[in-house]
């Protein structure tokens with residue numbers, strides 16, 4: 001068997017991993033921005049949280065999901081951020097400090113990157129109460145280059161897909177309605193026309209899909 005020198009089979013040095021944005025006040029701290037399921041189910045330990053928004057992005061149900069809210073045969077639809085100069089997306093920023101940082105990043109790498117095909121991106125987060133004191137935060141964004149990306153579709157078609165899908169984390173309808181609940185809590189200044197149009201389409205179709213008591217059993 002040909003003896004390869006170490007140099008021949010040593011993989012090229014990969015670029016250093018993207019360093020997540022650090023909190024200026026505490027270099028050990030990190031803010032993580034959630035705008036989909038992270039809004040209601042962060043499932044990692046954090047020290048603080050803020051409701052607020054990011055500018056320059058719109059939220060879209062354009063990412064397919066074959067694990068959490070769908071399957072290989074029937075992929076569900078979950079949200080990603082679309083670059084949009086006029087866009088504004090409301091969500092929750094979570095501050096992690098000390099050991100929480102690595103624990104959160106390890107957990108989210110599996111949940112978001114490995115299972116969800118999301119990449120990380122640095123965003124500027126504006127807390128609702130102190131929009132004049134923005135924070136650098138890490139967001140998980142599904143780009144059009146990832147294999148699960150479904151892209152745009154009429155809201156009625158997205159609603160039909162959501163009504164029909166479920167995965168290991170539950171029904172896709174729960175994902176939609178919990179996000180809609182969060183947006184209700186943010187108040188009238190938090191608008192998401194895309195989300196509202198899908199919720200309206202679901203409301204119109206749900207009675208045709210199944211009687212009310214069955215619909216309630218879905219979530």
Ligand SMILES: N[C@@H](CCC(=O)N[C@@H](CS)C(=O)NCC(=O)O)C(=O)O
Pocket residue numbers: 033034035036037038039041065068069078079080111112115116118139140141169175
């Ligand atoms: N990255 C967005 C979306 C996250 C998201 O919804 N990711 C899916 C992975 S495909 C997830 O974690 N789902 C868990 C669930 O549906 O409960 C966020 O910050 O919330």
